[in-house]
Amino acid sequence: MRLTKVLTSSKTHLIEKLCARPASTPTAPIDFFFLGEPIVDPPRLRGSILVIFHESFLHENSESFEFGSPLDLGAVRFGFFAAPIEISRFEAMCRCDFEKFSSVVYALSGLPLASRNTLERHGMDVHIAKVLSRFFNTLVIEFMWKHAGDPHACLFEFALRGTYRVAQEHVALLAVPDAYLRSSELTGLRRFGRSVVSFNAKYGVEEAWLRMKSVNS
Amino acid sequence: MAENEVREFVVCGVYEKALARLCPCHVSPVIAEVLNGRYRRWTYSIHRPYRLVMKAPAGQFVDSSNALFPVVSYQTFVPIRMSPETQVIALGDGSFLVSESHQRLTWQLLVAVCHRPHSPKYLLRAAITLANIFR
Numbered sequence: 187m188r189l190t191k192v193l194t195s196s197k198t199h200l201i202e203k204l205c206a207r208p209a210s211t212p213t214a215p216i217d218f219f220f221l222g223e224p225i226v227d228p229p230r231l232r233g234s235i236l237v238i239f240h241e242s243f244l245h246e247n248s249e250s251f252e253f254g255s256p257l258d259l260g261a262v263r264f265g266f267f268a269a270p271i272e273i274s275r276f277e278a279m280c281r282c283d284f285e286k287f288s289s290v291v292y293a294l295s296g297l298p299l300a301s302r303n304t305l306e307r308h309g310m311d312v313h314i315a316k317v318l319s320r321f322f323n324t325l326v327i328e329f330m331w332k333h334a335g336d337p338h339a340c341l342f343e344f345a346l347r348g349t350y351r352v353a354q355e356h357v358a359l360l361a362v363p364d365a366y367l368r369s370s371e372l373t374g375l376r377r378f379g380r381s382v383v384s385f386n387a388k389y390g391v392e393e394a395w396l397r398m399k400s401v402n403s
Numbered sequence: 404m405a406e407n408e409v410r411e412f413v414v415c416g417v418y419e420k421a422l423a424r425l426c427p428c429h430v431s432p433v434i435a436e437v438l439n440g441r442y443r444r445w446t447y448s449i450h451r452p453y454r455l456v457m458k459a460p461a462g463q464f465v466d467s468s469n470a471l472f473p474v475v476s477y478q479t480f481v482p483i484r485m486s487p488e489t490q491v492i493a494l495g496d497g498s499f500l501v502s503e504s505h506q507r508l509t510w511q512l513l514v515a516v517c518h519r520p521h522s523p524k525y526l527l528r529a530a531i532t533l534a535n536i537f538r
Contacts, residue, residue: 196420196476228448228458232418232431264473266462364535365428365528372425386535387429388490390449 187241187295188306188358191219192233192391195366203352204237204360205374214348216252218260219244221291221342222306226392230266230338236361236391243356245288247346254287254344255280256318257330261338270325279323286321287344293317308337354378361394363387411437412445412457414501415468416479417491426495427512427525427532433477434485435468436460442482444471454487492532494519508536 193200199214224236244251259277262269269276282290294305294317301313315327333339357378364384366372375382385394416433434455435442441464448456465471468482480499488503492512496519500511516529 194419194477195422195425198421228446230446230461234419234430363425363428365531366425368524368527368531369425370524386538387431388449388453388535388538389451390431393449393451 187221187291187302188223189219189221189239189241189243190224191217191237191239192224192229193235193237194233195235195371199348200352201235201372203350204357204378205372206377207374216345216347217350218343218345220258220344221294222308224392224395225308225337226396227337229392230261233391234363234366234387236359236395237357238359239356240358241291243352244291244344246353246356247350248284248288250347250350251284251287252345252347253281253283254290254342255282256290256322256326256340256342257333258338258341258343266338267329267333267336270329276325276329279326282321290318290321291342293320305340305342308340308342310334310340314340357381359383359398361385361391361398410457412485413437413442413468413482414485414489414491415442415471415482416477417493417499418477419493420476420478422478422493423495425528426493427515427529428493429532429535430491430493430499432485432489432491432501433471433479435471435482437482438464441466442468442471453490455485455489456487490536492536505536509533512536
């Protein structure tokens with residue numbers, strides 16, 4: 187399964203990790219990633235750089251794992267979704283540690299191809315719901331069904347503490363605006379070779395992703 | 404969005420920050436609907452040929468364009484009325500070019516480049532951005 191991060195240039199610590207530069211700050215903040223493809227129709231928040239990771243990125247950073255959740259907890263906390271019960275109790279139902287989150291990912295990986303594709307596009311179906319019901323409270327599954335049209339309801343996000351590591355073999359694809367690539371700031375991205383693609387920033391990351399997908403399919 | 408709905412949209416920021424060493428470059432605008440002096444952010448798609456297509460409101464109306472995000476992690480500026488063809492170019496020192504006119508963007512970008520201390524890489528990025536205005 188693919189993992190995604192869409193970031194802006196202010197994520198200096200992540201850019202430093204990608205460029206294999208020493209950290210300029212002693213402590214890096216928590217970063218959020220999610221399972222599946224970037225949200226494209228349309229994104230609620232936008233970024234300018236897209237990183238697609240292999241699943242090994244999650245497993246090899248287990249020590250930095252802060253928490254995971256089947257849905258976007260930030261969207262619940264900031265009022266984009268109405269929680270069915272008190273927010274803190276609902277969050278506690280969704281949050282899981284590395285063991286549980288990786289078990290969920292493993293179980294979801296065994297789904298039929300059509301369901302895995304639905305999951306990668308942040309959709310919901312009966313097979314996905316059946317797997318999730320083994321791990322999460324019915325309230326969580328019902329919530330995900332209720333908001334199934336919104337990709338943030340089936341985001342499968344996870345947070346890593348700033349100590350996480352990005353190795354060359356973790357990165358499947360890096361999409362960077364063409365003008366950014368001509369900056370000394372991002373010279374280090376060359377280590378990813380052909381995994382780095384550039385795009386016209388005017389059209390945004392999601393257009394670049396859709397174009398890459400159509401070329402590869 | 405229904406075709407017959409007439410709403411006023413403004414660009415009031417960009418989904419970027421800390422651009423100093425990456426500019427000049429196109430950036431994705433933060434777009435908000437204005438109603439009775441209040442602002443509500445909208446999601447949008449970018450079509451080819453270049454066109455911003457409004458999709459749905461994101462969040463509630465707020466009193467200031469600075470209050471559109473619960474956590475301020477993007478750059479905001481004084482709201483500017485926009486059209487679907489509006490492009491936004493960051494110049495790298497907190498200033499932005501916002502216009503739907505290719506000629507105006509080209510002229511303003513050239514003027515901005517002439518008035519800034521620049522490196523060869525800055526000039527290269529400016530050339531790419533100039534070409535991107537028309538692509």
